[in-house]
Amino acid sequence: MLRFSVLGSGSSGNSAVVCFGDTRVLIDAGLSARQLCLRLEAIGIDPNSLTAIVLTHEHGDHAGGLDVFCRKRAPLVYATSHTCEMVAETVRSRVAWRKFEAGETFAIEGLRIETFSVPHDAVDPVGFVFRGERTAVGVLSDVGHVTALIRERLRGVDSLFVESNYDELMLQNDTKRPWSTKQRISSRHGHLSNDQTAELVVEIASERLHRVVLGHLSRDCNAPEVATAAIRQRLERAGFPGVDVECARQKEALPLRDAGHPAPPVTEAAPEEAPLLLREPPAEYGNATPSRSPRAAHHGAADGRRSKRSEPAPPTPLRQAEWVF
Ligand SMILES: [Zn+2]
Ligand SMILES: [Zn+2]
Numbered sequence: 001m002l003r004f005s006v007l008g009s010g011s012s013g014n015s016a017v018v019c020f021g022d023t024r025v026l027i028d029a030g031l032s033a034r035q036l037c038l039r040l041e042a043i044g045i046d047p048n049s050l051t052a053i054v055l056t057h058e059h060g061d062h063a064g065g066l067d068v069f070c071r072k073r074a075p076l077v078y079a080t081s082h083t084c085e086m087v088a089e090t091v092r093s094r095v096a097w098r099k100f101e102a103g104e105t106f107a108i109e110g111l112r113i114e115t116f117s118v119p120h121d122a123v124d125p126v127g128f129v130f131r132g133e134r135t136a137v138g139v140l141s142d143v144g145h146v147t148a149l150i151r152e153r154l155r156g157v158d159s160l161f162v163e164s165n166y167d168e169l170m171l172q173n174d175t176k177r178p179w180s181t182k183q184r185i186s187s188r189h190g191h192l193s194n195d196q197t198a199e200l201v202v203e204i205a206s207e208r209l210h211r212v213v214l215g216h217l218s219r220d221c222n223a224p225e226v227a228t229a230a231i232r233q234r235l236e237r238a239g240f241p242g243v244d245v246e247c248a249r250q251k252e253a254l255p256l257r258d259a260g261h262p263a264p265p266v267t268e269a270a271p272e273e274a275p276l277l278l279r280e281p282p283a284e285y286g287n288a289t290p291s292r293s294p295r296a297a298h299h300g301a302a303d304g305r306r307s308k309r310s311e312p313a314p315p316t317p318l319r320q321a322e323w324v325f
Helices: 034-041 066-072 081-088 148-154 168-173 179-186 194-204 224-235 273-279 294-302
Strands: 004-008 016-018 023-027 052-054 076-082 098-101 105-108 110-118 127-129 136-141 157-162 211-215 242-245
Touching: 004 034, 004 127, 004 136, 004 157, 016 034, 023 242, 034 066, 076 081, 076 105, 081 098, 110 148, 127 148, 127 294, 148 194, 157 194, 168 179, 194 224, 211 224, 224 242
Parallel strands: 023 052, 052 076, 076 098, 136 157, 157 211, 211 242
Antiparallel strands: 004 016, 016 023, 105 110, 110 127, 127 136
16 A cells, blocks of 8 residues: 655655555655654654665755754665765765666666656656555656646646745745746746646546645745645645645644545445435434545544554565556
């Protein structure tokens, strides 16, 4: 089962984690090493158990915690050759680098990782799609504009972690930032506005799309309710009203959740019990009676933290033929 959590996101630091069986991959290490450890522990992951770290790009809010984090542990660190060079200059601890080229696909144990170039003012920034056996998580952080390649790579994912940096009007009206900074943010190599993100989300949405987590929200030029409303409205208009949309937080981790839609519940009720399940509760008790809809059942299970006992057995390595979605 593929699960993911955003440990923190915003201009002060970004990091997320994807889990597939016993494989645990940290995406970016832009929080302090201490915060990375605390937040991993908060969602039930031992920081020493990470299999690898993958980096989107070298900016400090994505790689600033790597050096200290790697002093006490030695996960493999995957980054493009150019990003490796840039980050290695700032890192004193011995890092076990694994270099890849943007556009390559590689596997970390049973987890397949597709990479693709994105436009941003960094040396060689990339986005990712993580694929488990049946589900996929797309990760797109720090991108100035949406390209055809981005749309193609993210189309059909089950969950998407995507930046939604600013509201255009709030950025225009902001008095703290000089004009040059505003230009950089909204340039084709800066960040995505809520409207740009909303457009991308409906373009890549399919019946599979279960969850969208918005990240990298500007503190001054955006607000969680503004960003989520923008994306939800576009999804509803496009015929995808059931997609969960929420914002990552800067100061705390989101719970570790399943990437895909829950499997349909197996109903094994005895014949005499079955009619009870179908009977509607009296209207006056409607709110107090637990819903038996598959959707409600899912929310009860997937929104909470999962105990270690509920984790699936470690996956056997996938064969190419099994990576079909
Ligand atoms: Zn950046
Ligand atoms: Zn950033």
